[in-house]
Amino acid sequence: RAQANAQATAPAAQPARADGRVLAVPAARQLARELNLDLTRVQGSGPNGRIRVSDVLAHQQAQTPAQVPTQAQAASATPARGQ
């Protein structure tokens, strides 16, 4: 039961695709390389688990909870935009 719970709160990253491709937008792929993160472990928030920049930042923040949030991390949530 505890296991199921953990899975629900930390869902598995996207399932492996026929051609092994990880679905992520170009900027997210770039950022993952910059942060030295394994994209296959990042949970994407888009359709089909598509990974956006904010997902990579959120993943990084989850990896390093003890650290003071950096500027980049602070921007990880999607704030309401000026309008």
Next chain:
Amino acid sequence: MTTYDFDVLVIGAGPGGYHAAIRAAQLGLKVACAERESVGGVCLNVGCIPTKAMLHAGEQVAAARHAAEFGLTFGEQKLDIAKLNGWKDGIVKKLTGGVSSLFKANKVTHLQGQASFLDDHTVQVGEKTYTAGSIIIATGSEPARLPGIEVDQVQIVDSTGALVMPDPVPARMLCIGGGVIGFEFAHVYTNLGAQVKVIEFAPSIIPGADADAVKAFQKAMEKQGISIAVQHKANRAEKKADGVHVEIENVQTGEKKVEVFDRVLVAVGRRPRADGLNAEKAGVTVTERGFIPADKQQRTNAPHIYSIGDVAGNPMLAHKAMKEGLVAAEVIAGKPAEQDAVAIPGVVYTSPELAWVGLTEAEAKEKGYDVKTGNFPFSASGRAMTLQQTDGFVKMVVEKGTDLLLGVHIVGPHASDMLGEAGLALEMAATASDIALTVHAHPTLGEAVLEAAEAVHGQAIHIMNR
């Protein structure tokens, strides 16, 4: 339970109306569409399509002239005006015939005649009366009039009259109104040999477009021989033996001058069209200016009556009407559709084209964004050179910090084709980096979009970055 003649009755078979009708039918609803004139509305009959046909013809005349640059010259050139008008009409017929066929194939009942509400579920079309569970108002818009200048559709025309090219092509033409429609006609008539003047009341032509783009566009139009006067208005027009005498006023200095033209186009905007609709009998709110406003599901104040397209509000553009038509149909069919477009693109189909989607630099700043921009000129594009069309540029408006794309503004060859990428990028919340990291085929005009994105980061390859 009440049964209605139709699940959905659409009033008006313009792009908004016919998209709504077909989508509703695709979703299994019983649909009728009332139209008092010809299916296809303004767009297919006297708007988007015939203007583009005329523009293409005009551009081919210009292209033949430019061909001399690479050694291709022609003997005497002849333009059979009757054939030109007929060719254009043929395209219109093909497309409107296509919509009729699609109605049949999708089992949409086409009701010919003027529609008006009897109550909120009952509509009279011609002599007959129909009931419907949901009703979509898609009655469109018509040319705004200008006091003192009476349209006769021969010497003084609106956009509909301007579509019939006279033989011979008028030597001197005045376009009153420097918006999209004014410039498309100015361009056609110029290419076919007229001396064209455009006057615009506002301080700038093409309202809504980015200031830098407008500047480049204006320069290109002037280079082609179109004379442009902003902050000028036409007070009155008088038909005389030698042409139409128009009093033109400089609204800044108050100076007035009379000039003579062979044809005068009034293109000062469009107004919503809800005449004879008797919307009040259905309890539907019509604004003072004649619009029938709708929410994001395209519902009017009466929740089972929808309003879409030009009559629903600005911008008065066919693709906005289409989107709203699909949304209304899907909402009626119980789908969670919403008109949630991030941006509605705009295009002037001249050569170069002016095309944009999203926020202008000024709008972005007004909205409080911290903005950076990137520009790439077509003069540095190999593909543009081979197409002999190097005027213009791509300008990208991006939020600093997040790199989020806010708007794309293009003056140049095939600019409207490049809106595909720009529009998708905006809807996908793409960043300039997403575009810059995407491989663009070489040599294509789209590389200018890529390079403008690189320029945002000071990393364009084919220009020196600021």
Next chain:
Amino acid sequence: MTTYDFDVLVIGAGPGGYHAAIRAAQLGLKVACAERESVGGVCLNVGCIPTKAMLHAGEQVAAARHAAEFGLTFGEQKLDIAKLNGWKDGIVKKLTGGVSSLFKANKVTHLQGQASFLDDHTVQVGEKTYTAGSIIIATGSEPARLPGIEVDQVQIVDSTGALVMPDPVPARMLCIGGGVIGFEFAHVYTNLGAQVKVIEFAPSIIPGADADAVKAFQKAMEKQGISIAVQHKANRAEKKADGVHVEIENVQTGEKKVEVFDRVLVAVGRRPRADGLNAEKAGVTVTERGFIPADKQQRTNAPHIYSIGDVAGNPMLAHKAMKEGLVAAEVIAGKPAEQDAVAIPGVVYTSPELAWVGLTEAEAKEKGYDVKTGNFPFSASGRAMTLQQTDGFVKMVVEKGTDLLLGVHIVGPHASDMLGEAGLALEMAATASDIALTVHAHPTLGEAVLEAAEAVHGQAIHIMNR
């Protein structure tokens, strides 16, 4: 600490090399670029650019003919071949001059001469010797030869010879090889008046493109008068008084026939070019076929030596070379760049164009995807009608279930312009719905992309869905 003459030395100033050099300089590195011929490489000098110039000229000849459809006719048409060749050369000069200026402005040292390795940090260029911390090999490719058929660049030409149009235009032309280059030249020569035959050894023309797209493309080319024979090969060519006698063999039946042509183009592929480079002195692996393979950071087996562009592997396309050039430069500058493109687009710049990006239907199935497709023909596009170009369609290949876009295949007007949207969509992992929900301007060719996406869901508006 060793100091080198340069941080980076790039060998070859083609699109791969000059992109690498400029980006490395932008990132603050001290850069040299060695080139033995002319900056710009194959692409600018004898590839992408001059072919597109010739194609444009040919298309203008065809357009002038089609103008009769809307009433525009011309007297006798003359093509000044010398001027045509000169115009094309002028564009090439402008672009190669541009690259030289960009080198200067970015402080890239241009070294003129043949480069060869002396050791893994030392390169001889002409008479001089230079050391560099990192070296990028960007030596490109050259036309493959065909045994029995000797290129003289007059009667029997490769792509470089074919770029010089003879006066008069040859009456009978043979293109050996039905790939992209073969068809681009076939199209140019056809439009300028030649009777062109294309023979292809494989069972299908344009290898790599989607089968449906190839079929439509072939039909369009044949409609324009190009005769196409697949599964045929040329065995030998003999120059005689009345032309070049070519023995053509049907590889299925073994039947042989001799045909006579005024010009023969050999366009049977390209091979990597690493001659005289002495890569072995740097310990760099060269494959049997002559390629210098690289990893995703463009590193060869020697970690400070990079390989990019045609010499690094297929597909031999300029935009692939450019991307790899940028990646190599960024990696050297310590950035985490990677050649991670989801797909490299391909284009045949004929009219209609054939353009694609991503997986073909067959490739997708091979890879194990459960596939659905959507098609939309340009014959149902208003914009295409106004442009007088209604041949072709947009085909979308999508994964069932996830709706993920896998590939887009376009035959039609301005197809290459529409790759912008298609390419970005693939990189962004967009679904067909993402495209279908995005407002596309009306009337544009891009609406066909939208409608193909709708067709995937059985919801295109302007065609009946299956």
